[in-house]
Amino acid sequence: MINFEEELKKYRPVPDMDSMEESIQNQDLDDMADVALRLLKEAKEEAIQMKKTRA
Numbered sequence: 001m002i003n004f005e006e007e008l009k010k011y012r013p014v015p016d017m018d019s020m021e022e023s024i025q026n027q028d029l030d031d032m033a034d035v036a037l038r039l040l041k042e043a044k045e046e047a048i049q050m051k052k053t054r055a
Contacts, residue, residue: 012022030038
């Protein structure tokens with residue numbers, strides 16, 4: 001069985017973790033909602049363009 005108290009005593013933090021966390025948090029990443037909204041916007045614009053070319 002794991003002795004959590006002993007494992008915590010062995011724990012040593014990674015020195016570069018703060019800088020890694022900072023760089024990850026500062027990245028502007030799209031989530032699935034952003035991707036879906038962009039696709040819908042592009043599809044709408046494409047439909048408008050197709051409608052204009054037919055008229």
